[in-house]
Amino acid sequence: MKYDFAAIEKKWQKRWEETKPYAAVTGDKRPKFYGLIEFPYPSGQGLHVGHPRPFTAMDIVTRKKRMEGYNVLYPIGFDAFGLPTENYAIKNHIHPAIVTKQNIANFTSQLKMLGYGFDWDRCIDTTDPSYYKWTQWIFQQMFKRGLAYKATMPVNWCTSCKCVLANEEVVNGVCERCGSEVIRKEKSQWMLKITAYAQRLLDDLEDVDYIERVKIQQRNWIGRSTGAEITFQTNIGDEVTVYTTRADTLFGTSYMVISPEHPLLKSWQPHIKNWDxxxxxxxxxxxxxDFERGELNKEKTGVRLEGIEAINPVTHKPLPLFVSDYVLMGYGTGVVMGVPGHDQRDWEFAKKFGLPIIEVVQGGDVTKEAFVAKDDTAIMVNSGFLNGMTVKEAIPAMKKYVVEQGFGKEKVNFKLRDWVFSRQRYWGEPIPLVNCEKCGWVPVPEEQLPVVLPQVESYEPTDDGESPLSKMTDWVNTTCPCCGGPAKRETDTMPQWAGSSWYFLRYMDPHNDKALASKEALDYWSPVDWYNGGMEHTTLHLLYSRFWHKFLYDIGVVPTKEPYAKRTSHGMILGEGGEKMSKSRGNVVNPN
Structure with a gap:
């Protein structure tokens, strides 16, 4: 007997739309199961087969749970703000809102054709003002508690997209989205203080059921280390501070290196004889x-600062100071001490510039790549009071010494940096703040949310790097909610990651206009029981959404400290040529 799928599946899909067998019921007495997939970005080309693979897997899980008597929530929505739609709109001269509406309609048709058991009544769209009202509200709560702040800093600038990228969006030195060159540029940006949650993001991985490689990636990205901050005097009276995990090698320091972006360089200009x-x-x-600069195998470059020297605090000998791009301002203090006898990169730099190489660790299990002895049999030499100690003994002994002598302190450091949050683009959530000359940055009153993205004729990025919204003077010029005086709206918009950092909560109560979700819905459905998504989002969306959720937990909005009880991650389906399947590469396979 032939299975006439075209007729049979269409018949039953129509019946499902009428009878809603997949509708979840908040407060039902059955045990609940919340299965979640990463909601798709609705692009012009529609779904590709990389979407149905994970959607189908979770659809099978949720169908089994229904058969076992669970009240199942399996929702769907669209992550619709962001660069791809804006770039498509610019190229084809169609407004991003129209493009988004068309793309969502196409995606919806394709997903329904595939027959998934989604609860379509809970569908959300991150570009809907009734949704991003709450994205803006969450940002305001962070701002009021000091977790959102503005800072001028070197940022990653995509030369093609003409916007700022987070570190996580730069892959192998190019823009993750378009593949164009990324350069460093000074810019005033809104930042989110994710570093305030670094330790908790690390510790609470012990309480969740994530596959081990996801936990490993998150731990490595957060990058906790324990060491010491040590202060070096200079011959011009200023001090420089370094962070090191190996204070025991201080006697082996023969030079120092400062990052090209370090603010001290500007103040030192009158003392630097070779400033040009x-x-x-x-x-x-x-x-x-940052990726290029951090490459271990790249040729070491730098310039010696003529006229400035540092003083080694334990040997009291002068140390030459260099500026070199292998030191990044974003990690530690932006200054490092060079110990070429026991670090591969420092050794290469010392050989290049003819600097002394002093051995201070002898014996033990010495690796070829990094000349540091790693076991208890390695003995300190040429190290004053540390001579004869093992490395294990010398590290705490030197930490104690620098504290007692007043030129250092013990320090816990994280590789994780604060999140660069603002974008100088049109198609994103407006940041709900105004700037008043008298009052500074002030939140738009909550009763006036959402701050709706205005209609514009031109949404192309500007040559000066400012948002297209900056040209809309009627929208920009407003009054200060505090003093009633003239004020200007923030014209930067939020990144695409904003809407996806809390969307799983909105599914619990998507039509609530009084709160992002009711307490009843949050208490009933939290946490997500099983979340499946892309391995490539482990240090992006997954980390960001855990951070937002912990903040909401701290202010009493959500009942659990972690958003997802279980997380599994799939790899990527490869397209033609063995590359990641994506619209930008033109190698997608349509599931129709």
Whole structure:
């Protein structure tokens, strides 16, 4: 007997739309199961087969749970703000809102054709003002508690998209989205203080059922280390501070290196005799991404600061100071002490510039790549009072010494950086703040949310790097909610990650206009029982959404400290040529 899928499946899909067998019921007495997939980005080309693979897997899980008597929530929505739609709109001269509406209609038709058991009554769209009202509300709560702040800093700038990228969005030195060159640029940006949650993001991985490689990636990205901050005097009276996990090698320090972006360089300009060479090197470093600069195998470059020296606090000997792009301002203090006898990168730099190489650790299990002895039999030499100690004994002994002598302190450090949150683009959530000359940055009153994204004729990025919204003076010029005086709206918009950092909560109560979700819905459905998504989002969306959720837990909005009880991650389906399947590469396979 032939299975006439075209007729049979269409018949039953129509019946499902009428009878809603997949509708979840908040407060039902059955045990609940909340199965979640990462909601798709509705692009112009529609679904590709990389979407149905994980959707089908979770659909099978949720169908089994229904058969076992569970009240199942299996929702769907659309992550619709962001660069791809805006770039498509610019290229084809169609407004992003129209593009988004068309794309969502196409995606909806395709997903329904595939017959998934989604609760379509709970469908959400991150570009809907009734949704992003609450994205803006969450941002305001962070701002009021000091977790959102503005800072001028070197940022990753995509030369094609003409916008700022988070570190996580720069892959192998190029823009993750378009593949264009990424350079470093000074810019005033809104930042979210995710570093305030670094320890908890690390510790609470012990309480969730995540596959081990996801936990490992998150731990590595957060990058907790324990060490010491040590202060070095200079011959011009200023101090420089370094962070090191190996204070025991201080006697082996023969030079120091400062990041090209370090603010001290500007104040030192009158003392630096070869300032032109230093300034030229800074300009050259600005054209490189953090990835390029951090490459271990790259040729070491730098310029010695003529006229400035540091003083080793234990040997009291002068140390030459260099500026070099292998030191990043975003990690530690932006200054490192060079210990070429026991670090591969420092050794290569010392050989390049003819600097002394002092052995201070002898014996033990010494690896070829990094010359540091790693076991208890390694003995300190050429190290004053540390001589004869093992490395294990010397590390705490030197930490204690620098504290007692007053030129250092013990320190816990994290590789994780604060989240660069603002974008100088049109198609994103407006940041709900105004700037008043008298009152500074002030939140728009909550009763006036959402701050709706205005209609514009031109949404192309500007040549000066400012948002297209900055040209809309009627929208920009407003009054201060505090003093009633003239004020200007923030014209930067939020990144695409904003809407996806809390969407799983909105599914619990998607039509609530009084709160992002009711207490009843949050208490009933929290946490997500099983979340499946892309392995490539482990240090992006997964980390960001855990951070937002912990903040909401702290202010009493959600009942659990972690959003997802279980997380599994799939790899990527490869397209033609063995590359990641994506619309930008033109190698997608349509599931129709």
């Amino acid at each position: 060479a230093v300034a030229a090197y800074q300009e050259e470093a600005a054209r490189k991404s």
